[in-house]
Amino acid sequence: MSYRLRREEVLDGDQLSAMLAESPARAAQAILIAAKAGNLDGQALLGQILLEGQGIAKDQALALRWFGIAANGGHLMARNMLGRCNEHGWGCVANASTAARHYRQAAEAGLDWGLYNYANLLATGRGVVEDQMQALACYRRAAEMGHAKSMNLLGRYLEEGRFCPVDPLAAVDWYRRAAEGGDFRGQFSYAAVLADQGQIEAALSWLRQALAGGNLKFLRVASESLSNAVHPEIRELATDYATRFVELDIEPNHL
CATH class of the missing domain: 1.25.40 (Serine Threonine Protein Phosphatase 5, Tetratricopeptide repeat)
Structure with missing residues (x-):
């Protein structure tokens, strides 16, 4: 019934x-x-x-x-999803400028995902004039709201000193928070820090979590990076990443 x-x-x-x-x-x-x-x-x-x-x-x-x-x-998340549809051409012709407009509206209303997606366009100059300082400000605001993906990217800015003072301690803290928040790229970033500190078992644990949650693009790039790792235990995971990439690539939802 x-x-x-x-x-x-x-x-x-x-x-x-x-x-x-x-x-x-x-x-x-x-x-x-x-x-x-x-x-x-x-x-x-x-x-x-x-x-x-x-x-x-x-x-x-x-x-x-x-x-x-x-x-x-x-509805702010619906506004953000209008941005996603226009960015990727879902149900319409892809238009980065229209996507940016929707993301900006969601960001200005305080939606973390709107801030993150708008920052991505600002950082790459898609649909808007590239503005790394504004992108960084959006990532920081979203990160402070608890957005895990933004935490990882804020950590990268702080580690590299791009458009802000270098702050390795703050970078590690944001990577840790991103990892604990479930972002697979944050888990990968934090694992790299732990590996550099010689905490190999802890690094492997985070790498396995990143492997389970990672998407196709991430898995492909990560497997190449891991194949050049200093520690043999970490290099061995490169095969697992490559295998998972193949598995996802042939699943219907990823075609």
Whole structure:
């Protein structure tokens, strides 16, 4: 028997997210009801599941429309997702300038992911004039809000002394916090620090966690880096990284 919800039984965002983790198809119907009832979280979630084809037929153009509806209602993550769609060409022609506009709006409203994504465009000059100082400020603000990926990048700026004074101790602290926050690049960065300090077992532990969570691009670059590591125990992990890269590359969701 299919799952049914009356309009007055619309669930909130946390309930919808929990249901999505347990039963995508069942959750998709509840999310659709919530979205049509004007629930902003439901509209944003509908965009997400349409984008990914999670419990519902994949439709990136329709996902873009629902993100737009939720964003116009004030949903910041939906605004950020409009940026993602425009950056990557999901449901539309890729347009970095439009992506930057959406990211900037989300960033100015205080969304950590908006700050991070806007900083990425500022740092690379995509869709906006390159501005490393502003990028650094956005990464720092997001990092201080607890955004793990921004923590890692802030650590890199501080380690290299790019557009800020060199501060190796602060860099290590941000790498550690990024690693503990679950960012695979942060885990890799922190492992490198630990390896340089001779803490090989601790470094291996973080490298294995980065291996489990890393994406294709990261795994490819990381495997090359590990193959040149000084410590043989770490060099051995290069094969595991390369193997995981191949496994992910042939999975349907990564084609």
